[in-house]
Amino acid sequence: MKGLVSLPLRDDQLAHTRALMIARIAIVLYLVELLLNMTRPRVLPDEPALSIFYELPAGLGKMPGFAGSLDRLLSMPRAVFWCTLAGIVAGVAIQIAAAVLRRSDRRSVALTWLTLGCLLLPFGLLSLVVVVEYFPLVLACVPSTALVLLLLRGGVRFARVPLAALLAAFAWGALIVFGLGRAYSGLAFGTLFGHLGKSSLTDISRLAENQFRTIDLLIVHLSVVDALAVAGGVALLFLLFRHRVTDAVSGLVLGAAVGLGFNLVESAMYMKIYGSLGGMLGSTGGFEYWIRQSIGLLGGQVAYGALLGAGLGVAARARRRGLIATAAVVGAIGGATASELLSGWLSGLVREHVEVGSALDVLVVSPFLWLLPQLPLIALTLALLVRGLRARAPALRAAVAEEVAAGPAITQAEVPVLISPALRLWAVVGAWRWRGWRAARALHRLHSVQLDLAGHHVQNDPTDTAHADELRARIARLKGVSSEVTP
Structure with a gap:
């Protein structure tokens, strides 16, 4: 809200x-x-x-x-x-x-x-x-x-x-x-x-x-x-x-x-x-x-x-x-x-x-x-x-690359998964098969917030940094939860 x-x-x-x-x-x-x-x-x-x-x-x-x-x-x-x-x-x-x-x-x-x-x-x-x-x-x-x-x-x-x-x-x-x-x-x-x-x-x-x-x-x-x-x-x-x-x-x-x-x-x-x-x-x-x-x-x-x-x-x-x-x-x-x-x-x-x-x-x-x-x-x-x-694909790749350079919210290893809907789906399905629904849910939420952060680079006012900081903080929390449910 x-x-x-x-x-x-x-x-x-x-x-x-x-x-x-x-x-x-x-x-x-x-x-x-x-x-x-x-x-x-x-x-x-x-x-x-x-x-x-x-x-x-x-x-x-x-x-x-x-x-x-x-x-x-x-x-x-x-x-x-x-x-x-x-x-x-x-x-x-x-x-x-x-x-x-x-x-x-x-x-x-x-x-x-x-x-x-x-x-x-x-x-x-x-x-x-x-x-x-x-x-x-x-x-x-x-x-x-x-x-x-x-x-x-x-x-x-x-x-x-x-x-x-x-x-x-x-x-x-x-x-x-x-x-x-x-x-x-x-x-x-x-x-x-x-x-x-x-x-x-x-x-x-x-x-x-x-x-x-x-x-x-x-x-x-x-x-x-x-x-x-x-x-x-x-x-x-x-x-x-x-x-x-x-x-x-x-x-x-x-x-x-x-x-x-x-x-x-x-x-x-x-x-x-x-x-x-x-x-x-x-x-x-x-x-x-x-x-x-x-x-x-x-x-x-x-x-x-x-x-x-x-x-x-x-x-x-x-x-x-x-x-x-x-x-x-x-x-x-x-x-x-x-x-x-x-x-x-x-x-x-x-x-x-x-x-x-x-x-x-x-x-x-x-x-x-x-x-x-x-x-x-x-x-x-x-x-x-x-x-x-x-037409959005080049913008997605550029936005993800920009965020990788900005900080740890998105790492280079996560880039191939984030820019590919098929790989994202396969990753969530794999997490569900091997780690259970809690791990799949946590991974899905993480991908969603990371994509929102990437979307921030093409949607929001560049001077509005508060929203981006909030998304990065949520990613940090979600990565912590993800590490707990996927040992």
């Missing part, structure tokens, strides 16, 4: 300006959605100014054309809506006060964080509503989610993303990305349905057709919103964590963590919806768990977030930053849209040949069709990861 508290955050004026710009863009787009919704054509009688407040007769649900718990995907509780507006007003007031009053650097940091909280945190209330209402479903998704989060934490050992940044990315996905997506899309559904459904009030078949067209457009809209929200979160973390998020690998891990947080809340939502309306929608809550939290957990939102984060990491150190960042965002949007629309279309093609709900369909066909449109993007993400890890 001490490392988390002492983790340096970038608090310069550029970071403040960019962070506020991200929040302002999100709010401006939300206000545009509000304006478009308020000026939409009215389709049904007695529609309120905002479609998210429309209420059908008891038992029919709130959203036009939807029933039961399905409307929860797009509806927005009135209390959350008014909290969001109050947060926007408070954020604007704080910015006005900050511009008028003289402020110290310390007060400027506090005002920046307070403004970001007022503008963005109210959207997270939508996620909290889902977590509270569907808490048992969320608990069911926690084990697999925690497993992937541990994989993201431990999968990259050298110059790894700080735990604080990883948890912040996860929270951004679970709270802000999911909340923004629902808030935007709830308004967008009413707007699109108003424009498409006005001319078909007297034709029931055409009205149903326009509903499906609205849903297709809404999927594209939601994919765009989610991708921009993920990109905003990754960019914000790049800004705030000084020197600790350095390249495509760091961006990939952060993006995957954002997608993982979003996927947790989204999975609980879809499990509830399909669990309630499985007969109508052709799926069940259990199948959604199988797809979103089991066989396809590393696909979907996690894969799109990883691709987006890796692209932004590459863009951060490239000349054509705008082009690369745009390509990453477009790729994530395309993948999210294709996985929903193209997989549905492919399912329709094979429906006559495979029994819906059979073991073959559930275990093989449906997962394959859902993952098929994502395979090119997943392959691209893996290629970026491999290339990023290879």
